[in-house]
Amino acid sequence: MLKIFKKIDSENYGISLTWVVFIVIGISASLVILSFSIFLNSGAYDTVKQISAASSTLAKDDLEGYDTTSPIRADILNNYSKNLDEKVDGLDDQEDFSDSFLDETSLGY
Amino acid sequence: MRLLISLVVILALVFPAALTSAQDASFAKERLTEISQNSNYELSTEQLELVKSGCQANKTKLTQLQASTDQSVRKRLVVYGDIQKELKALELRISRQGADASELDLMIGKLEQLLSSFRELNQQHSDVVAALTIINCQEEPLLYGAGVNELRNIRSSMQSQSEQLKDAILQSRQNTFIPLIDRLLI
Numbered sequence: 549m550l551k552i553f554k555k556i557d558s559e560n561y562g563i564s565l566t567w568v569v570f571i572v573i574g575i576s577a578s579l580v581i582l583s584f585s586i587f588l589n590s591g592a593y594d595t596v597k598q599i600s601a602a603s604s605t606l607a608k609d610d611l612e613g614y615d616t617t618s619p620i621r622a623d624i625l626n627n628y629s630k631n632l633d634e635k636v637d638g639l640d641d642q643e644d645f646s647d648s649f650l651d652e653t654s655l656g657y
Numbered sequence: 658m659r660l661l662i663s664l665v666v667i668l669a670l671v672f673p674a675a676l677t678s679a680q681d682a683s684f685a686k687e688r689l690t691e692i693s694q695n696s697n698y699e700l701s702t703e704q705l706e707l708v709k710s711g712c713q714a715n716k717t718k719l720t721q722l723q724a725s726t727d728q729s730v731r732k733r734l735v736v737y738g739d740i741q742k743e744l745k746a747l748e749l750r751i752s753r754q755g756a757d758a759s760e761l762d763l764m765i766g767k768l769e770q771l772l773s774s775f776r777e778l779n780q781q782h783s784d785v786v787a788a789l790t791i792i793n794c795q796e797e798p799l800l801y802g803a804g805v806n807e808l809r810n811i812r813s814s815m816q817s818q819s820e821q822l823k824d825a826i827l828q829s830r831q832n833t834f835i836p837l838i839d840r841l842l843i
Contacts, residue, residue, distance in 0.1 A: 595763065597770065614746035619754055622841040625747070629834035635736055636826045644729035645816035647809045650722075 685788035686800065692785070693803035705798045712794035712801050719808075723786040726812075730779045737772055737822055741765050756840055760833045767825055775818045782811045 587593055692698075700708065744761050751758035785808050794801035 597766070611742055611746055611749075614742055616746045616749040617753065618750060620747065620750040620841070622838045625834055625838050625841065628743075628747070629830045629838075632740070632826055632829060635740060636823050639733060639736065639819070639823060641816050641819040641823060645726070645812050645819060647812045650805055650809045650812070 681791050682793075685791040686797065688784065688788045689792060689797070689800040689804045692807045693800050696803060696806060698799070698803035698806050700799055700802050704802070708798035708802050709795045712798065716790050716794070719786050719789055723783060726779065726782060726815075730775070730815075733775070733819060733822065734772065737768055737826075740826065741768055744768075751837070751841070758837065760837055764825070764829055764833045768822065771818060771822045771825065775815065775822065778811055778815045778818060782808065782815065785811065 744765050748758040748761040748765070751761070785804055789801060789804045789808070792800060792804070
């Protein structure tokens with residue numbers, strides 16, 4: 549392999565084969581880096597992170613007391629999704645995390 | 658002899674407590690200095706004087722603020738934690754029927770990501786409040802002011818994070834459940 553490489557390299561094509569190989573490797577590496585950075589900034593990566601977070605969140609033991617086996621119908625899911633809003637309706641983010649106490653007037657300066 | 662032994666015992670009890678307290682104060686000052694340098698926080702001479710005069714009284718309010726924040730955070734962790742469990746249970750039930758429930762997996766993951774940074778923010782909040790209550794604010798009014806300013810920023814992030822959690826639930830019918838319901842109806 550090395551002999552073939554040297555033979556081709558020694559023939560005068562006006563361009564060194566060694567440089568061509570390096571350039572090809574460089575271009576490939578930059579394409580890999582480019583596609584990886586595009587992936588990291590894409591929605592696909594967010595999805596992967598979400599799935600990974602979901603799989604590490606709950607163990608089966610945490611679901612004790614929850615029905616995890618009975619068949620589910622569309623109407624059950626429909627009712628559940630309609631009632632889901634009520635669970636968070638009582639949470640007043642504005643009031644709970646307001647910083648009125650911390651403003652400069654309240655602190656006296 | 659008995660007096661000497663009593664003295665040694667008292668010193669052994671008091672010295673570590675005093676040392677810990679000094680370490681806490683040093684850590685608090687270090688933490689607030691870092692915050693102050695990173696935010697380039699500045700106060701006029703007049704404002705510094707006002708901080709000095711009022712900060713000691715505000716320390717009690719800060720402790721109360723941390724207690725109420727802890728309560729608000731706990732309430733959310735319970736509510737969203739329960740929702741995550743319900744979603745997981747639903748996902749398992751759908752999967753047993755051989756249907757795809759990846760939307761639920763995504764929703765659980767999204768909630769987990771938001772909850773995780775929410776917990777982190779609460780930890781930061783708690784650390785800053787602890788530093789503010791430990792530091793001698795009359796000697797270091799600028800650091801105290803910078804800490805309060807940081808607390809304001811953290812609370813703003815907590816509110817935004819909490820709103821995102823709520824939005825994730827409010828939009829879940831459209832984004833998660835309707836596609837699932839359609840799939841089950843096929």
